[in-house]
Amino acid sequence: MTGSLLFPRRCPICDEILDKGKLICDKCIRIPRRVTGERCFKCSKHLDSPYAEYCPDCEKHKKSFLRGIALYEYDSVKDSINSFKNNSRPEYAVFYADGIERHLSDIIKSFNADVLVPIPLHPSKLKKRGYNQSELLANELSKRFGLPVDAHLLERTKKTKEQKKLTGNERLKNTVGAFHMPQNGVKYNNIILVDDVYTTGATLDEASRTLISGGLKNVYFVTVAIGSGS
Numbered sequence: 001m002t003g004s005l006l007f008p009r010r011c012p013i014c015d016e017i018l019d020k021g022k023l024i025c026d027k028c029i030r031i032p033r034r035v036t037g038e039r040c041f042k043c044s045k046h047l048d049s050p051y052a053e054y055c056p057d058c059e060k061h062k063k064s065f066l067r068g069i070a071l072y073e074y075d076s077v078k079d080s081i082n083s084f085k086n087n088s089r090p091e092y093a094v095f096y097a098d099g100i101e102r103h104l105s106d107i108i109k110s111f112n113a114d115v116l117v118p119i120p121l122h123p124s125k126l127k128k129r130g131y132n133q134s135e136l137l138a139n140e141l142s143k144r145f146g147l148p149v150d151a152h153l154l155e156r157t158k159k160t161k162e163q164k165k166l167t168g169n170e171r172l173k174n175t176v177g178a179f180h181m182p183q184n185g186v187k188y189n190n191i192i193l194v195d196d197v198y199t200t201g202a203t204l205d206e207a208s209r210t211l212i213s214g215g216l217k218n219v220y221f222v223t224v225a226i227g228s229g230s
């Protein structure tokens with residue numbers, strides 16, 4: 001996989017070939033919008049009310065992870081993430097990880113993680129796509145934060161439908177039982193789950209629930225982007 005991460009590197013927004021040493025072109029630099037202002041204490045989604053602690057979704061559905069952080073508003077990088085996943089643009093992982101390191105370093109370090117765990121793909125999907133985008137991202141973050149990646153802690157046992165095509169309740173049902181922890185007695189204190197996007201949080205919540213049932217305690221997450229709706 002590393003071969004395709006080499007040059008020519010392309011702009012993660014407009015897909016033009018970049019000058020050497022650049023991760024995004026000058027034209028697109030302002031397009032990815034970072035999540036700013038008041039944020040949900042659980043999922044880090046932007047909050048409209050400065051008086052709320054949690055977003056309406058985290059208020060309503062209790063999440064199994066302790067807390068998580070995301071870099072960009074999903075609508076500003078939607079096409080980019082779609083290409084990252086579906087159009088053979090694994091190199092975009094470098095741009096995303098660079099942004100996460102630049103802007104979210106303090107909070108990620110505060111999680112005191114032992115390990116990064118990418119959200120796995122179902123084997124049939126992995127075969128079709130050729131790579132797991134979350135694992136590429138975890139590998140890039142690993143270099144920057146000096147944390148190991150454990151890509152075998154979780155397995156995806158259920159072939160789920162694409163979350164974006166489903167309604168809120170269907171998404172919750174779709175992910176139930178999606179993951180499995182193949183090993184017993186794993187000893188990690190603090191785990192960071194890594195994924196590309198947090199939409200309803202159903203996938204990350206289920207992955208975290210699986211880890212907790214397997215005896216692990218503190219689960220956090222980091223994603224490139226997060227949706228603003230609930």
Ligand SMILES: [Zn+2]
Nearest residue numbers: 011014025028
């Ligand atoms: Zn560009």
Ligand SMILES: [Zn+2]
Nearest residue numbers: 040043055058
């Ligand atoms: Zn929230």
